[in-house]
Amino acid sequence: MGLGTPRSQTNxxxxxxxxRGRSVLNASAWGLVAKLCAAANLLLSVPFVLRALxxxxxxxxxxxxxxxxxxxxLDFGFGNGTMNLVAAAQGRSERSAVTEILREGWRVLLGIxxxxxxxxxxxxxxxxxxxxxxxxxxxxxxxxxAIAAVLFSVAVAVPLNLATRAQLGLGRGARAFxxxxxxxxxxxxxVIVLANFHASLPVLTAAxxxxxxxxxxxxxxxxxxxxxxxxxxxxxxxxxxxxxxxIRREGVLFFxxxxxxxxxxxxxxxxxxxxxxxxxxxxxxxxxxxxxxxPLCLSLVWAPLWPIYRQALAAGDHAWVxxxxxxxxxxxxxxxxxxxxxxxxxxxxxxxxxxxHPLPIDRTLLAxxxxxxVVEAGATALSTLLNxxxxxxxxxxxxxxFATACFTGKAFVxxxxxxDGVPWITVxxxxxxNATAFALFGxxxxxxxxxxxx
Numbered sequence: 001m002g003l004g005t006p007r008s009q010t011n012x013x014x015x016x017x018x019x020r021g022r023s024v025l026n027a028s029a030w031g032l033v034a035k036l037c038a039a040a041n042l043l044l045s046v047p048f049v050l051r052a053l054x055x056x057x058x059x060x061x062x063x064x065x066x067x068x069x070x071x072x073x074l075d076f077g078f079g080n081g082t083m084n085l086v087a088a089a090q091g092r093s094e095r096s097a098v099t100e101i102l103r104e105g106w107r108v109l110l111g112i113x114x115x116x117x118x119x120x121x122x123x124x125x126x127x128x129x130x131x132x133x134x135x136x137x138x139x140x141x142x143x144x145x146a147i148a149a150v151l152f153s154v155a156v157a158v159p160l161n162l163a164t165r166a167q168l169g170l171g172r173g174a175r176a177f178x179x180x181x182x183x184x185x186x187x188x189x190x191v192i193v194l195a196n197f198h199a200s201l202p203v204l205t206a207a208x209x210x211x212x213x214x215x216x217x218x219x220x221x222x223x224x225x226x227x228x229x230x231x232x233x234x235x236x237x238x239x240x241x242x243x244x245x246x247i248r249r250e251g252v253l254f255f256x257x258x259x260x261x262x263x264x265x266x267x268x269x270x271x272x273x274x275x276x277x278x279x280x281x282x283x284x285x286x287x288x289x290x291x292x293x294x295p296l297c298l299s300l301v302w303a304p305l306w307p308i309y310r311q312a313l314a315a316g317d318h319a320w321v322x323x324x325x326x327x328x329x330x331x332x333x334x335x336x337x338x339x340x341x342x343x344x345x346x347x348x349x350x351x352x353x354x355x356x357h358p359l360p361i362d363r364t365l366l367a368x369x370x371x372x373x374v375v376e377a378g379a380t381a382l383s384t385l386l387n388x389x390x391x392x393x394x395x396x397x398x399x400x401x402f403a404t405a406c407f408t409g410k411a412f413v414x415x416x417x418x419x420d421g422v423p424w425i426t427v428x429x430x431x432x433x434n435a436t437a438f439a440l441f442g443x444x445x446x447x448x449x450x451x452x453x454x
Contacts, residue, residue: 027173027304034177035296037184041208042289044188047355048195049204050282057201059282060133060143063269065208066285067150068157075158077254078108079165081247084390086169087307088314099227102166104243106224109159116155124148132270134278145202153209160216163223171311173304176219183215253392260396260403264429267407268422275414284419287361290343290350291369294336298377301328302384309388318450321385329381336377340370368423375427379434389449394441402433 050058082105089097130136130143167176190207199207268288273281305328312321343350344366351359386395406429413421438445 023171023173024301024304024308027168027177028300030174030177030181031300031303032297034180034184035300037181037188039293039296041184041188041191041212042292043354045191045195045208046286046289048192050355052195052198052204053201055282056135056278057139059273059278059280059285060135060146061201061205061208062285062289063133063273063278063281064146064150064205066266066269068154068209075109075112075161075251075255077251077256077258078105078112078247079162079251080254080387081249081251082162083165083169083307084250084310084388085243085246086166087171087310090170095227098170101243101247102162102223102227105162105166105247106159108244108247109162113155113158116158117152120148120151120155124151132274134273134281139201142201146205149202149206150209153206153213156213157216160213160220163216163220166223167219168303169307171307175222179215179219179222180212181215182218183212186214187211250390250392253396254387256396257392257399260399263403264399264406264426268410271407271410271414272419272422275411276419280419283359283361284422286351286355286359287347287365287369290347290354291340291373293343294339294373295376295380297339298332298335298380301332302380306384306388309385313389313449313452321449322446325381325385328384329378332377332381333374336373337370340373344370362420364420365423368420368427371427372423375430379430382438385449386445389452391445391449394437394445398434398437402429405429405433 046058049061053061082101085101086098089095089101124144124147128140129147130140133143133147135143164176164180167173187208190211191204194204194207269281269285272284305324309321309324312318312324344363347361347366348358351361383395406426409425409429410422413425
């Protein structure tokens with residue numbers, strides 16, 4: 001069946017609310033709970049930490065907490081590669097293959113975690129962490145302890161995060177999101193309680209980045225007991241090497257995409273801290289955290305939809321894939337525009353209620369975040385399908401060019417203008433690179449998806 005094969009809306013709805021639809025909706029419902037807990041962790045903890053640490057140290061705390069996103073790409077993309085292999089094995093009902101893939105994935109990621117921990121131990125006493133965080137020399141010891149909490153948490157998270165990817169690949173994202181919700185809820189309580197006791201920067205940082213790992217550990221233990229602990233005979237060595245090779249090959253490409261995304265997006269706060277100081281980083285962090293609720297909500301759909309796309313492509317149901325893509329594009333853009341405008345227009349009231357005092361923000365900064373929320377929504381809807389279809393070369397080329405241009409542009413704007421231009425640079429560079437690439441090569445990309453075998 002071709003990509004453009006028409007089908008009635010009634011049949012399309014039946015398809016969507018069938019097995020695939022139930023899987024997506026169930027995972028999305030629990031994902032909503034997990035994201036609400038994550039949003040609560042992001043939003044509710046801010047006023048407590050701000051009062052406990054003050055504006056300057058709060059900016060450093062926000063920067064440090066943002067660094068946990070590095071755990072998402074320091075697995076070198078092997079988590080995503082493993083998820084695709086697990087989804088394919090689950091679709092073929094090959095339980096023993098799932099077991100082998102999980103064992104090999106965990107073995108590789110444990111090695112990476114050990115390497116990160118060793119590098120962290122070496123670098124901790126060598127670098128001036130307080131200067132990188134925009135803090136005075138009198139707070140050098142606290143800065144070092146806080147960064148240690150982040151980096152060691154990242155190392156632990158690398159193998160633990162595999163369980164979430166595996167559960168998604170198995171079509172059981174709801175289980176993973178339940179554990180995520182528990183971890184985020186515990187983190188929120190821990191941070192608020194400690195902030196009320198005026199805990200130090202290292203303690204509040206450790207609570208924010210370390211407590212969620214308890215949920216990941218519970219998910220990993222459950223998955224290990226169900227699969228990897230089974231007494232299933234290993235295949236021959238050549239088969240194990242083949243599995244590891246496939247994880248690494250696809251993982252390296254995903255890793256490149258993750259590094260590009262981190263350079264383009266996750267580097268915002270460290271860049272603001274380094275070039276404008278911790279105080280402006282704190283202001284930018286408040287605005288960024290508010291608007292981050294939009295992609296957090298949309299990710300409820302993207303996470304379970306990715307492996308479902310893969311299963312549909314493997315079944316040759318390209319018509320369902322394209323209908324779902326079109327529907328998700330329209331819905332995501334409408335959702336992002338609506339809620340981003342609400343956040344922008346109501347920001348003075350929201351800020352007063354949220355942090356208990358007015359926060360003067362230039363409208364240019366708010367407008368930039370609104371526009372980027374809309375662009376990001378459409379971009380992520382497209383990339384979800386491209387990731388599922390393993391369209392990697394096209395994405396790697398465009399993402400590397402975009403990330404380089406975006407980071408360079410933000411550094412220039414921060415040096416010469418200020419924080420107001422940061423989201424605008426993201427929008428301009430994305431449109432200049434990615435939108436142009438889709439206009440030139442989009443038809444060829446979708447044709448390749450239609451004829452590929454999965």
